[in-house]
Amino acid sequence: MLAVTSQTTPLIHASALLKRFGDFTAVDGIDFDVAPGEAFGFLGPNGAGKTSTMRMIGAVSPRTGGELRVLGMDPDDDGPAIRARLGVVPQSDTLDMELTVQENLWIYARYFDLPYSVARTRTAELLEFVQLNDRAKDEVEPLSGGMKRRLTIARGLINEPDLMLLDEPTTGLDPQARHLLWDRLYRLKQRGVTLVLTTHYMDEAEQLCDRLVVMDKARIVAHGSPRQLIDQYATREVLELRFPVGVQETLDGKLDGIAERVEHLPDRLLLYTSDGDAAASAVHGRGLQPESVLVRRSTLEDVFLRLTGRRLIE
Amino acid sequence: MTARSVTPHITRWPALRVYEHHVLVYRRTWRGSLFTSFLNPVLFLAAMGLGLGSLVDANNPTGVGGTAYLTFLAPGLLAATAMQTAAFESTYPIMAGLRWMKTYDAMVTTPITSRGVVLGQVLWVTTRIFLVTSVFSLVMIAFGAVSVPGALIALPFAVATGLAFAAPLQAFAATQRNDTRFTAIFRFGITPLFIFSGTFFPISQLPDLIEPMAWLTPLFHGVGLTRGAALGTLQPLLAVVHLGVLGLFIGLGVALSFVTFRRKLIA
Numbered sequence: 001m002l003a004v005t006s007q008t009t010p011l012i013h014a015s016a017l018l019k020r021f022g023d024f025t026a027v028d029g030i031d032f033d034v035a036p037g038e039a040f041g042f043l044g045p046n047g048a049g050k051t052s053t054m055r056m057i058g059a060v061s062p063r064t065g066g067e068l069r070v071l072g073m074d075p076d077d078d079g080p081a082i083r084a085r086l087g088v089v090p091q092s093d094t095l096d097m098e099l100t101v102q103e104n105l106w107i108y109a110r111y112f113d114l115p116y117s118v119a120r121t122r123t124a125e126l127l128e129f130v131q132l133n134d135r136a137k138d139e140v141e142p143l144s145g146g147m148k149r150r151l152t153i154a155r156g157l158i159n160e161p162d163l164m165l166l167d168e169p170t171t172g173l174d175p176q177a178r179h180l181l182w183d184r185l186y187r188l189k190q191r192g193v194t195l196v197l198t199t200h201y202m203d204e205a206e207q208l209c210d211r212l213v214v215m216d217k218a219r220i221v222a223h224g225s226p227r228q229l230i231d232q233y234a235t236r237e238v239l240e241l242r243f244p245v246g247v248q249e250t251l252d253g254k255l256d257g258i259a260e261r262v263e264h265l266p267d268r269l270l271l272y273t274s275d276g277d278a279a280a281s282a283v284h285g286r287g288l289q290p291e292s293v294l295v296r297r298s299t300l301e302d303v304f305l306r307l308t309g310r311r312l313i314e
Numbered sequence: 315m316t317a318r319s320v321t322p323h324i325t326r327w328p329a330l331r332v333y334e335h336h337v338l339v340y341r342r343t344w345r346g347s348l349f350t351s352f353l354n355p356v357l358f359l360a361a362m363g364l365g366l367g368s369l370v371d372a373n374n375p376t377g378v379g380g381t382a383y384l385t386f387l388a389p390g391l392l393a394a395t396a397m398q399t400a401a402f403e404s405t406y407p408i409m410a411g412l413r414w415m416k417t418y419d420a421m422v423t424t425p426i427t428s429r430g431v432v433l434g435q436v437l438w439v440t441t442r443i444f445l446v447t448s449v450f451s452l453v454m455i456a457f458g459a460v461s462v463p464g465a466l467i468a469l470p471f472a473v474a475t476g477l478a479f480a481a482p483l484q485a486f487a488a489t490q491r492n493d494t495r496f497t498a499i500f501r502f503g504i505t506p507l508f509i510f511s512g513t514f515f516p517i518s519q520l521p522d523l524i525e526p527m528a529w530l531t532p533l534f535h536g537v538g539l540t541r542g543a544a545l546g547t548l549q550p551l552l553a554v555v556h557l558g559v560l561g562l563f564i565g566l567g568v569a570l571s572f573v574t575f576r577r578k579l580i581a
Contacts, residue, residue: 021581060422060580080425084322094420098339107335111424113325159322159424 011036011071011163011194012057018065019052026052028218029066036162039185039195041212043205043300045310048215050198051091054167057196059083071162084112087161087193091168093148095140095155102127102136105155112159119158126154130184146177153184164188166197170204182207202300214300214307221307226300233306234298235260237276241283241290242268251288258282263305272302325425332421332434336441351446355391355453362514363387363459379516381545388459389468389544390513392450393536396476399446401504403439404480405496408487411435412578419579428576435484436477436568443476444469460544467543471557475536478560479504481567488574512537535559 010033019027027049034040042050055061056068059075059082068075070082096104102123109119127133130150135143143151149169156164169185170178185208189195199205205212206226214222214229222229239259243251248269255262258279259271273279276295283290305311325331340347367383378386411418411431418431450472451465460468483499490496510520511533517525528534535556542548 058423062580080324080427083423084324084425086423088423090416090419090423092416094416094423096335096339096417096420097415098342103338107338108420108424110331110334111325111328111421111426113323113331113425114320118320155420 009072010034010069012196013069014053014057014067016066017053017056017063017068019049019056019061020064025218027056030213030215030218030220032213032220032223034163034194034196036194037189037192038210039189039197039208041205041209042196042198042215043200043202043209043212043304044198044215045200045304049218050215051167053215054165054196054198058086058088058165084159085162087156087159087164089149089152089156089164089166089169091171091198093152095148095151097139097141099140100137101132101140101143101151104140104151105158108155109158114159122158122160126157129157129187130154131180144177146173146180149173149177149181150184153181157188161193163194163196166195168198168200170199170201178204202304205300212300214304216304216308222303229300229303230298232303234302235272236274236298238296238298238302239271239273239276239279239283240268240292240294240296241271242292243288243290254286254288255283258286261306265311270302270305272298323425325430328426328430329433329437331426332431333437333441335417335421336434336438348445348449351449352453354395355450358391359384359388359453359457359459362391363457379541379545380547384457384459385545386541387514388454388457389464389540390537392447392454392468392472392544393475393533393540394508394511394513395450396443396447396472396536397479397507397533398504399443400439400476400480401483401500403442404435404483405487405499406493408435408484409490409493409496412488412575413491418575422579428579429572431579432484432568432571432575436481436571439480439484440473440477443473443480447472447476454544464544464546468540471536471539471543474557474560474564475532475540478532478536478563478567481564481571483567485567485570485574488571488578507531507533512541532560532563 012032012034015031016029017027017031018029019025030053042053044050052061056063056075057070059070059079062076071085073082075082096107099107105123105126106119109122114122124133127136130153132147132150132154135147140148140151153169166185170181173181182204185195195208197208209226211225212223212229213220222233224232248264255269255271259273261272263270263272271279280293280295301311363384367387370378370383377383421431422428447469451469454460455462455465487496511517511528511531517528517534520528539548539553539556542553
């Protein structure tokens with residue numbers, strides 16, 4: 001369904017991909033292709049099946065059904081050969097707290113059978129790349145969340161992977177740490193590393209992904225570039241209205257005709273329209289007095305709301 | 315980006331790379347653990363072997379098991395020490411690797427397989443048991459509790475005894491979500507075995523009903539081997555039976571570990 005337009009064979013091909021844990025269906029027959037060099041995202045709330053999908057791609061979780069090819073190989077048959085060419089940044093850091101920063105990278109290099117000399121050279125380069133070179137000999141434990149995340153990314157790059165899998169790379173980080181990480185990931189993409197990432201942050205998907213799929217309840221509910229998805233499932237602008245407590249419930253029908261669509265959230269109303277300022281004037285023109293008025297551009301959050309009727313992070 | 319390129323390939327000896335990890339971690343802690351390895355046998359042999367032993371020997375002109383209490387006790391303690399080292403190394407560190415730090419999860423995202431993780435762990439615990447029992451043997455020799463050749467023959471038997479505990483325990487540890495049951499294992503398993511498996515007194519002293527139960531425990535067979543080797547009284551046929559039982563525990567434990575580690579890591 002998500003055909004790659006270029007002539008190259010996809011790095012990842014999945015069709016009717018299925019994962020069950022007992023009676024629970026984590027991934028319910030999804031299809032997607034990832035082309036070399038692109039940044040591809042899985043966007044969705046917690047429990048949508050993103051991590052299960054990533055683990056199947058990473059050849060650490062056998063699929064229950066469907067087809068899956070990673071780097072042209074079947075993870076069921078060639079797990080170690082696939083993993084030799086992957087860089088993995090798991091959702092929770094799996095760093096070794098008993099080792100120093102550089103030892104974490106050295107030993108990880110050894111898992112790929114890299115000679116010591118290569119392990120040491122690459123470690124020095126990668127610590128520079130993620131701006132941790134001055135912490136090389138320090139313990140891992142006292143590092144900040146952002147630093148640990150950067151170290152995990154450096155670790156994932158030690159084998160010069162063709163494909164980087166990042167499961168929620170910036171979850172739990174402060175804005176400054178996130179922007180630094182995004183910058184490093186963007187540089188990787190510039191170097192031609194294929195990135196596959198999951199996120200439940202809209203801004204992250206918009207920043208990093210060339211293409212993405214929106215997942216909800218184990219299925220793909222939409223796919224395209226961030227821009228395409230916004231064009232298709234939202235309007236150009238959104239008018240956010242917040243009313244005094246108790247007023248929002250009395251507005252039935254009073255906003256009809258002002259916007260293409262109105263979403264009622266518990267704390268505010270979202271009016272989807274091509275011209276937010278005009279809609280705001282229309283609201284005031286009807287004698288309504290919202291406590292606050294905000295006009296903004298549509299985001300993937302609006303896309304998700306439209307597709308599922310729910311917000312991404314509840 | 316890098317000085318030299320290496321063609322990506324499947325790691326040839328995954329278990330050795332996992333072993334390397336354990337060595338790297340141990341490099342940071344070996345001093346403390348070596349000290350404990352010395353202190354334990356010194357304290358035990360001094361207090362039980364010499365202190366208690368002088369009372370025992372005074373009341374037993376023919377000795378315990380035909381020998382002075384110190385020489386009876388020391389090889390039994392050697393096997394028991396192997397058991398205790400193995401039990402510790404195969405419970406909490408496994409929990410750390412699979413749950414607390416997930417260092418094993420990190421390994422299997424590389425060409426390392428879950429089988430490699432298991433075999434690397436077995437290699438490492440073998441090394442740990444060997445180190446601790448070697449130190450113990452040196453102390454035994456210093457106390458005059460065993461001859462040098464006797465200690466050399468007893469040592470591999472002690473390592474086998476430890477492995478007979480390590481392999482099944484690590485298989486079990488991989489099935490646990492937290493460490494609450496480990497305490498029970500030490501309290502109701504390891505400690506009673508330590509006391510009742512012939513380390514401190516011959517099991518013929520046990521009530522007749524309980525005596526056969528000792529035969530089912532690996533420590534009884536381990537003590538039989540180390541004591542027989544140290545005293546030079548080991549009967550070949552009995553040695554084969556003892557080794558067979560230990561081998562069974564090791565083989566089954568490793569086979570089960572392959573299953574339980576895989577179930578946890580590759581899901």
